[in-house]
Amino acid sequence: MTELDKLEAIKSLQSTISKLENALSQMTQNGTSTTLVKKRLKAVNIGLATLENVWIQKPHNYSQEDLAEARNVITGLFPSIENSYVKSKDGSPQRTLLESRIKALELAVQAIDELSAK
Numbered sequence: 001m002t003e004l005d006k007l008e009a010i011k012s013l014q015s016t017i018s019k020l021e022n023a024l025s026q027m028t029q030n031g032t033s034t035t036l037v038k039k040r041l042k043a044v045n046i047g048l049a050t051l052e053n054v055w056i057q058k059p060h061n062y063s064q065e066d067l068a069e070a071r072n073v074i075t076g077l078f079p080s081i082e083n084s085y086v087k088s089k090d091g092s093p094q095r096t097l098l099e100s101r102i103k104a105l106e107l108a109v110q111a112i113d114e115l116s117a118k
Contacts, residue, residue: 006055012104013048015097020044043073047108054111064116071112074105081105
């Protein structure tokens with residue numbers, strides 16, 4: 001994997017985190033339930049932390065339990081992202097974004113698995 005691939009994956013997860021934070025903020029203002037978004041936000045943050053840990057040895061403070069829960073939440077995102085991907089048009093910015101997101105989340109799951117095995 002190239003440094004560019006790693007950078008793109010990290011950027012994609014940072015973008016996903018930003019999107020989830022905005023959704024959480026809006027949902028909080030609207031008084032709607034935020035449980036699912038909070039879970040996803042935590043999971044993607046853990047995914048990013050594990051990638052940074054595996055790739056650049058940046059320490060993280062997550063327990064095996066946190067890692068396992070994050071892995072479950074992230075893998076649970078794949079069906080809806082893939083569904084959106086299938087509906088998106090070839091060559092569209094949305095499809096490119098979804099491709100990057102899927103790849104980054106797959107890498108995060110691999111990093112979680114790697115850390116969980118230690």
